[in-house]
Amino acid sequence: MKKASLFLSAGLLLSSLLPAQLSVNAIVDGQNPAAVISRHIYGHFSEHLGRCIYDGFWVSDTLQVPKKDRIRLDIVEALKKINIPNLRWPGGCFADEYHWRDGIGPRNQRPYMVNTNWGGVSEDNSFGTHEFLELCTLLKTEPYISGNVGSGTVEEMAKWVEYLNSDAKSTMTDLRAQNGRTEPWSVKFWGVGNESWGCGGNMTPDYYADQYKRYAVYARNYKNARLMKIACGASSSDYNWTEVMMKKVHVNEMWGLSLHHYTIPTGSWGKKGSATAFDEKEYFTTMKNCLYMEELVTRHSTIMDKYDPNKKVALAVDEWGIWTDVEPGTNPGFLYQQNSLRDAIVAASTLNIFNNHSDRVRLANLAQTVNVLQALVLTQGRQILLTPTYHVFDLFKVHHDAKRLNVNFSSPMYKNGDATVPALNISASQDSTGAVHISFVNIDPANKISFRAAMPGVKWTTVKGQILTSAKLTDVNSFDKPENLKIQPFSSAKKEGNELVVELPAKSVVVLELR
Numbered sequence: 001m002k003k004a005s006l007f008l009s010a011g012l013l014l015s016s017l018l019p020a021q022l023s024v025n026a027i028v029d030g031q032n033p034a035a036v037i038s039r040h041i042y043g044h045f046s047e048h049l050g051r052c053i054y055d056g057f058w059v060s061d062t063l064q065v066p067k068k069d070r071i072r073l074d075i076v077e078a079l080k081k082i083n084i085p086n087l088r089w090p091g092g093c094f095a096d097e098y099h100w101r102d103g104i105g106p107r108n109q110r111p112y113m114v115n116t117n118w119g120g121v122s123e124d125n126s127f128g129t130h131e132f133l134e135l136c137t138l139l140k141t142e143p144y145i146s147g148n149v150g151s152g153t154v155e156e157m158a159k160w161v162e163y164l165n166s167d168a169k170s171t172m173t174d175l176r177a178q179n180g181r182t183e184p185w186s187v188k189f190w191g192v193g194n195e196s197w198g199c200g201g202n203m204t205p206d207y208y209a210d211q212y213k214r215y216a217v218y219a220r221n222y223k224n225a226r227l228m229k230i231a232c233g234a235s236s237s238d239y240n241w242t243e244v245m246m247k248k249v250h251v252n253e254m255w256g257l258s259l260h261h262y263t264i265p266t267g268s269w270g271k272k273g274s275a276t277a278f279d280e281k282e283y284f285t286t287m288k289n290c291l292y293m294e295e296l297v298t299r300h301s302t303i304m305d306k307y308d309p310n311k312k313v314a315l316a317v318d319e320w321g322i323w324t325d326v327e328p329g330t331n332p333g334f335l336y337q338q339n340s341l342r343d344a345i346v347a348a349s350t351l352n353i354f355n356n357h358s359d360r361v362r363l364a365n366l367a368q369t370v371n372v373l374q375a376l377v378l379t380q381g382r383q384i385l386l387t388p389t390y391h392v393f394d395l396f397k398v399h400h401d402a403k404r405l406n407v408n409f410s411s412p413m414y415k416n417g418d419a420t421v422p423a424l425n426i427s428a429s430q431d432s433t434g435a436v437h438i439s440f441v442n443i444d445p446a447n448k449i450s451f452r453a454a455m456p457g458v459k460w461t462t463v464k465g466q467i468l469t470s471a472k473l474t475d476v477n478s479f480d481k482p483e484n485l486k487i488q489p490f491s492s493a494k495k496e497g498n499e500l501v502v503e504l505p506a507k508s509v510v511v512l513e514l515r
């Protein structure tokens with residue numbers, strides 16, 4: 001009796017110490033492809049904020065790095081490798097105080113301006129319209145420009161579009177030619193204001209909807225440049241904003257309606273939490289706040305469906321990402337933060353959510369590309385490093401413009417205290433060559449997941465994979481160890497009959513290719 005109870009308690013003790021065996025049975029449906037995953041879900045954002053543009057993309061003449069004009073080419077090369085599909089500029093909050101005419105013409109005659117939103121620093125307007133579009137040309141990416149509604153006029157926006165896109169003779173196109181560019185650029189993605197409920201003018205949704213229509217009417221379409229106008233949408237769960245916009249603005253009047261949502265580790269804007277020093281409890285709340293994107297996208301989409309059942313209007317999540325406290329000793333207005341394995345898990349989980357809503361989410365922009373918030377690239381003088389988040393975008397680029405495949409499964413739960421979140425998220429797609437790609441995120445920090453899937457309709461003979469993981473969730477790439485986290489080959493996936501069998505390590509992002 002005594003022996004038995006000792007044995008029992010030792011067993012209980014052991015099972016609470018040993019990692020749990022989590023397993024999942026799934027179906028990857030190759031027979032009924034769903035909506036294409038627009039590559040524009042993989043867009044990025046570069047605001048005049050901290051060291052994103054100035055001392056990021058755009059550096060001093062004297063910095064000894066490869067440059068075209070003052071554009072840093074090592075950053076360009078890194079971003080080209082992950083095929084960034086679009087780049088949003090000049091903000092953010094900055095956009096609603098930006099007067100584009102200050103950023104054209106001879107650089108030594110451009111006025112200085114104070115960046116009142118971000119650190120109160122002066123900037124010399126040396127990076128303006130021509131420089132941004134040159135950057136997009138080098139990156140081979142589509143520009144996405146946000147026009148100023150908050151402090152600009154309808155005329156100012158209309159003239160900017162004419163300057164950019166018209167090929168007819170006018171004062172604007174003459175000015176463009178005088179500044180060195182005869183051909184129009186054919187910019188298509190066009191934001192009509194940013195966060196008009198906040199830094200973009202503190203408007204009510206009713207007032208903004210009316211303003212949107214005025215600005216949108218005069219932002220004209222020119223030859224080869226039909227504008228894809230993106231209206232300012234909700235902040236996180238402001239469902240009323242979406243309701244009013246969809247009710248008041250006709251589906252033919254906007255290409256997209258935006259949504260902004262940031263993952264704050266602690267959930268509090270006061271003390272957001274460190275980018276590198278966090279415990280498991282804070283990791284858990286971060287993941288809970290990140291996975292909330294699923295509910296946001298679902299509920300905003302449901303409202304949009306009421307007014308737009310044919311899904312003409314895109315939900316454009318044109319600002320998302322993890323927002324932590326700044327790195328100690330840096331300017332609080334510059335939003336410079338490190339990037340750990342946790343960031344990679346946040347990025348991959350969010351991209352899986354967007355992929356799985358590809359019928360409605362057709363554009364998204366991670367905030368922000370270089371040196372700001374959840375950056376892809378960090379710089380220090382001549383050095384650059386690629387963050388774990390960069391590697392996720394590299395792994396996931398296989399989904400660009402591929403047909404989404406449904407994956408049916410029920411996730412095991414990752415538990416912390418009394419709270420739980422799904423431990424596993426997945427998306428899958430089939431590209432134009434027939435290859436199937438499946439991206440998995442196991443967010444559980446301690447337990448591996450055994451995954452087995454039937455693959456009806458998928459013809460394949462081989463599977464290969466890549467993984468991003470590290471010993472600790474807090475691990476980062478630093479200027480001393482820039483390759484601490486990098487993509488590695490993954491070999492724990494195999495074919496059994498026509499079933500796919502995978503062992504997913506704890507806290508990992510895995511992407512498989514089946515051919």
Ligand code: AHR
Binds near residue numbers: 047093094319367
């Ligand atoms: O990305 C940083 C800021 O966050 C943007 O300027 C603003 O739109 C949002 O509040």
